[in-house]
Amino acid sequence: MKKATRQHTKQHNRNLVLRTIFAHDSVSRAEIARVTHLTRTTVSEIVSALLEEGLVEEVGVGESIGGKSPILLSIAADSRYLIGLNLARDKFIGAIVNLRGEISETVEAPVLDNNGEKALDLVFKLIDKLLKKRIKPIVGIGIGTPGLVNTREGIVVNAVNLDWRDLPLGQMLEKKYKLPVSVLNDSQATAIGEFVYGSEHTSDENLIVINMKHGIGSGILINGRLFQGDGGGAGEIGHVVVQGNNELCSCGKRGCLETISSARAVIKKMDFNSLDQVQEAFDSGNKNAVRVVSSAAYHLGMVLANLIGTLNIHRIVLTGDMTQFGPVWLNAVSDAMRNAVLARMSEYTQLELGALDYRACILGASAYLLLDDYSLLFTLENNHGIN
Numbered sequence: 332m333k334k335a336t337r338q339h340t341k342q343h344n345r346n347l348v349l350r351t352i353f354a355h356d357s358v359s360r361a362e363i364a365r366v367t368h369l370t371r372t373t374v375s376e377i378v379s380a381l382l383e384e385g386l387v388e389e390v391g392v393g394e395s396i397g398g399k400s401p402i403l404l405s406i407a408a409d410s411r412y413l414i415g416l417n418l419a420r421d422k423f424i425g426a427i428v429n430l431r432g433e434i435s436e437t438v439e440a441p442v443l444d445n446n447g448e449k450a451l452d453l454v455f456k457l458i459d460k461l462l463k464k465r466i467k468p469i470v471g472i473g474i475g476t477p478g479l480v481n482t483r484e485g486i487v488v489n490a491v492n493l494d495w496r497d498l499p500l501g502q503m504l505e506k507k508y509k510l511p512v513s514v515l516n517d518s519q520a521t522a523i524g525e526f527v528y529g530s531e532h533t534s535d536e537n538l539i540v541i542n543m544k545h546g547i548g549s550g551i552l553i554n555g556r557l558f559q560g561d562g563g564g565a566g567e568i569g570h571v572v573v574q575g576n577n578e579l580c581s582c583g584k585r586g587c588l589e590t591i592s593s594a595r596a597v598i599k600k601m602d603f604n605s606l607d608q609v610q611e612a613f614d615s616g617n618k619n620a621v622r623v624v625s626s627a628a629y630h631l632g633m634v635l636a637n638l639i640g641t642l643n644i645h646r647i648v649l650t651g652d653m654t655q656f657g658p659v660w661l662n663a664v665s666d667a668m669r670n671a672v673l674a675r676m677s678e679y680t681q682l683e684l685g686a687l688d689y690r691a692c693i694l695g696a697s698a699y700l701l702l703d704d705y706s707l708l709f710t711l712e713n714n715h716g717i718n
């Protein structure tokens with residue numbers, strides 16, 4: 332019992348040190364000790380082990396603040412790799428990602444119809460293709476999928492477009508590839524990607540990321556941790572009814588946010604084939620296009636006001652196709668939002684555009700494996716499945 336506790340503490344301390352090194356471009360042992368409240372001796376011991384594992388490297392000397400110049404440490408970006416997949420509506424994209432979130436190989440395949448078995452086959456094919464690139468060692472697989480997901484169990488509860496219902500995707504992939512697997516809703520994965528690798532965030536910040544594509548979803552981070560709610564569906568704002576007498580939604584209800592504010596909705600309302608056509612009409616001042624896009628922005632703004640009223644989160648990132656309407660759209664969203672919530676609540680709210688496009692989902696799905704527990708970085712000897 333005592334031993335187990337000691338082992339646990341050791342792992343906890345190691346995670347603390349790793350998290351600190353991850354959070355900095357480079358950092359000294361003294362600074363790690365200051366941030367983690369661990370003793371200098373403990374930090375030195377852990378760092379020695381990490382250097383030996385090849386996970387951390389010494390990258391130079393920092394400025395002296397009296398006394399000897401400190402040696403700076405950094406994560407060895409290419410010491411381990413993860414596979415990330417973004418199962419987007421019309422195509423699946425997979426990538427190999429290093430420990431700094433740099434993508435080295437990308438593969439993609441079009442999704443031709445919504446046949447559940449074929450979609451699953453495509454996931455296997457993409458992972459096989461990435462493994463054939465012989466970039467090693469790969470320590471985990473992260474999947475961002477549309478639909479409702481039970482992340483803890485790795486089950487896709489319901490993904491209409493992919494024809495998946497109660498699919499134990501995590502378990503299937505773990506069995507096949509002998510690697511840890513995370514399965515996340517794509518908007519939640521996108522939120523993590525923007526949080527970890529997008530514009531500067533402190534590691535305990537709150538953040539909402541709205542994903543405006545064919546559909547609409549969002550991901551909510553509270554104190555730097557993904558908040559999934561009791562049923563895993565936190566942030567599923569696309570299927571909240573905002574205008575009851577509006578169009579029929581794919582979910583069976585009428586007037587969901589998605590039927591007004593999504594890319595699909597504005598294309599359909601304009602009777603066009605692509606968002607670029609809407610954009611063109613909008614830019615040339617076409618009255619109908621301006622009305623449709625303004626209405627899309629307005630209703631999104633109202634939903635954001637509700638989120639602010641509920642969560643009082645100051646930073647909101649907007650990402651996805653609809654952001655191509657640029658500052659005019661963003662300002663319309665912002666105005667609607669600010670008009671619908673207490674001034675004191677929206678005063679400090681910052682609306683910004685995402686930095687990572689489709690990569691956010693891939694990076695977030697893979698980073699999720701590392702966020703709470705770094706132990707998978709140390710299980711190399713168990714990766715018999717990979718060669």
Ligand SMILES: [Zn+2]
Nearest residue numbers: 570580582587
């Ligand atoms: Zn709906």
